[in-house]
Amino acid sequence: MRKSKRERQRLLQETIRENPFVTDEELAEKFSVSVQTIRLDRLELSIPELRERIKHVARQSFADKVRALPLEEVIGDIIDIEPDASAISIFDVKEEHVFRRTRIARGHHLFAQANSLAVAVIHDELALTAKATIRFVRQVKAGERVVAKAKVTGKTKSGRTVVDVNSYVGQELVFSGTFEMYRSNMEKKDGDSNEYRD
Amino acid sequence: MRKSKRERQRLLQETIRENPFVTDEELAEKFSVSVQTIRLDRLELSIPELRERIKHVARQSFADKVRALPLEEVIGDIIDIEPDASAISIFDVKEEHVFRRTRIARGHHLFAQANSLAVAVIHDELALTAKATIRFVRQVKAGERVVAKAKVTGKTKSGRTVVDVNSYVGQELVFSGTFEMYRSNMEKKDGDSNEYRD
DNA sequence: TTACTTTTAGTACCTAGTCATAAAATCGGA
DNA sequence: TCCGATTTTATGACTAGGTACTAAAAGTAA
Known part of the structure; x- marks a missing residue:
């Protein structure tokens, strides 16, 4: 018809x-x-x-x-970066990032922003997250702009780089995480578990 | 010329x-x-x-x-769930989930699968991740199938529900995380046959 | 100059449209 | 059922950015 x-x-x-x-x-x-x-x-x-x-x-x-x-593979837009030192990215929370009912941002998006920023700040051919401790401090709603700030804070004894990421909406802390990053060009060679290279 | x-x-x-x-x-x-x-x-x-x-x-x-x-929506398919007890989901790692160069899965996808499973296992109107400690045990490559198993292990003194999630490729542990979940109806145990929170 | 390559010109045709005009078909209401 | 309005279809002239082909002109080397 x-x-x-x-x-x-x-x-x-x-x-x-x-x-x-x-x-x-x-x-x-x-x-x-x-x-x-x-x-x-x-x-x-x-x-x-x-x-x-x-x-x-x-x-x-x-x-x-x-x-x-x-930078193409980063979640959020990087607005400032100092390799191996610090980086800042912004991420606008849209309707597709929130739970439909509550309009609260789904955690993995905040994690993705922070994690990819931690990867980006590391000036190396290969950077992977080995471990992370994260805290969702307050709920983020659709329409809010999340500013993530990453800072390289040090190294573990196994040679991993530690990156702290704090995310804010305005002045308010909404997310914080500590990422232990594995990287390919570590001066110290350690018999880490099975790393994969192609 | x-x-x-x-x-x-x-x-x-x-x-x-x-x-x-x-x-x-x-x-x-x-x-x-x-x-x-x-x-x-x-x-x-x-x-x-x-x-x-x-x-x-x-x-x-x-x-x-x-x-x-x-990519924003796929966080695995739930294949088994016992509300407030345990849940299992599978997630097939495809080309769009990996770093182009290394073909290693980006961490936030594994996190998203685990996190959303932790949310789903909680039988409540509102469940949010408050805190998480995660470990990327081994790298996952495109083509592999990740099976995430969530288990509700207890409660914190502040009333949050603790969910442990372990993800495997075959028999091998690839990811493990402990999620502290905030929930709205903490004492109430209603038989609300609710829909899945997406 | 001759022989060859390179460049230019011109024609017919193509797709997937534009704009404008006009006719035909269909629909709603008294 | 007829009337007027809306909707649909048809037609023609024109466009950009081409293809494919033929033919001629210009440049170049022996």
């Missing part, structure tokens, strides 16, 4: 959002209307043509790619 | 690699040759036309984005 205009336009938006590479012709076939109708729909919904959509997606990703490679 | 054919084609490749959004016309102007010459060059160098280049960039980034979205 052919849907109503409203319903078709709703589905059209959804379809294009899911697959921006779809042509008007394909959409026309999908909704059993003429190509002209699809074009009228796009006009009414202010959806740009295929090529413009593709260009937009490409431009975005190209801009992203220009960002430094190691 | 107009460069030799060889030199022009070398620069052409470089230019397009740096900016795939450049048209033949712009290139012709840049190298002071005709558009036809540029097209001949692309033909000889097997460089696709502008639209194909853009499409390629867009397709790549789109695939990445589709993979990145569920």
Whole structure:
């Protein structure tokens, strides 16, 4: 059955959002209307043509790619970094990061921000978290901006680097953690458990 | 001065690699040759036309984005649960969960699996992680299946529930953590057959 | 000059559209 | 059921950024 205009336009938006590479012709076939109708729909919904959509997606990703490679894998945006000393990142808590019912941020996102910052601050080819002690000091809600501050504080006797990370919303401490990081270029060679290299 | 054919084609490749959004016309102007010459060059160098280049960039980034979205939600599948006692979940480590270079799983995914299992095992309206001590025992690689086992081990004097989570690949322990969970209804033991907190 | 490479020009055709106009089909209400 | 409005479809002219092909002009080396 052919849907109503409203319903078709709703589905059209959804379809294009899911697959921006779809042509008007394909959409026309999908909704059993003429190509002209699809074009009228796009006009009414202010959806740009295929090529413009593709260009937009490409431009975005190209801009992203220009960002430094190691920083790309960090959760949150690094705004300051002094290798092997300190680093700061910000992470905006959005709806997708919180429990639906309570709107409180899920712990692993705060952990991910802190952990990836601890990885980033270490100026080495390979950095992995060996151990961590973390404390969720207060709940973070959607809409809040979390500023994580990492500081390299020392080394364990086994040669691991210790990084302290404190995360704040405004002046308020919301998360704190101590990370023991394993790194590849340790001056002291220790018979650590099975490390994996490729 | 107009460069030799060889030199022009070398620069052409470089230019397009740096900016795939450049048209033949712009290139012709840049190298002071005709558009036809540029097209001949692309033909000889097997460089696709502008639209194909853009499409390629867009397709790549789109695939990445589709993979990145569920990354935020996937924290393992619960395969067994005994409320307020124990729970088991599995998590398949895929390419999107690992560091590209080393193919070692990023710590926050293992944490997320364990943490969300600790949340799930607590049979209450609200469960939040207050504190956690975790240990990454051995590195997990892409393709491996991580089985997390949570066990409620007791309570702190402040009334928090303590959950121990151990994660395995096969028989081998890869992650272990102790989670101190805050919960809303601490004394109440209602038979509320609630939904899973996502 | 001849022979060859390189460059330029021009044509027809393509896709996936744009914009504008007009006709046909469908729908809701009295 | 007819009327007017909305919605859909058709048509034509035009666009960018090409492909594919043919042909001629310009440059170069012997």
